[in-house]
Amino acid sequence: MRLYFYCSSCQEENSFKTKAKDRFDLQKERGNFINERCRNCGTVVKRRINRVHAKPNKWLLIIGGLGGTFIALMLIFFLPLFITVFIIPAVFGIPFIAWRAEDKKASAFNKVMVSDG
Ligand SMILES: [Zn+2]
Numbered sequence: 244m245r246l247y248f249y250c251s252s253c254q255e256e257n258s259f260k261t262k263a264k265d266r267f268d269l270q271k272e273r274g275n276f277i278n279e280r281c282r283n284c285g286t287v288v289k290r291r292i293n294r295v296h297a298k299p300n301k302w303l304l305i306i307g308g309l310g311g312t313f314i315a316l317m318l319i320f321f322l323p324l325f326i327t328v329f330i331i332p333a334v335f336g337i338p339f340i341a342w343r344a345e346d347k348k349a350s351a352f353n354k355v356m357v358s359d360g
Pocket residue numbers: 250251252253254255281282283284285286
């Protein structure tokens with residue numbers, strides 16, 4: 244999962260990758276604070292675990308949507324219309340379902356706070 248935080252000096256949003264599924268995992272992995280260098284201004288940012296948040300990966304929806312449009316166009320050209328109208332919802336449904344799963348994972352992460360003293 245990718246996690247996001249704001250730089251304390253330039254307010255730029257930064258992100259980092261982690262295997263942690265929730266803040267408890269992240270706390271085990273990093274301690275009470277994350278220390279990351281801001282990719283915009285180079286400041287080393289120290290953030291409490293509770294200030295780090297997760298977001299669903301929007302690329303899943305963008306790439307899924309573009310891929311779905313491409314596949315739908317191909318189907319319209321090569322298959323009879325009455326078959327295509329049944330397949331198209333599935334073509335767009337799959338990336339949407341995948342995105343919903345990401346969204347759930349992200350909000351599950353954001354909901355749970357840890358006590359960090
Ligand atoms: Zn910065």
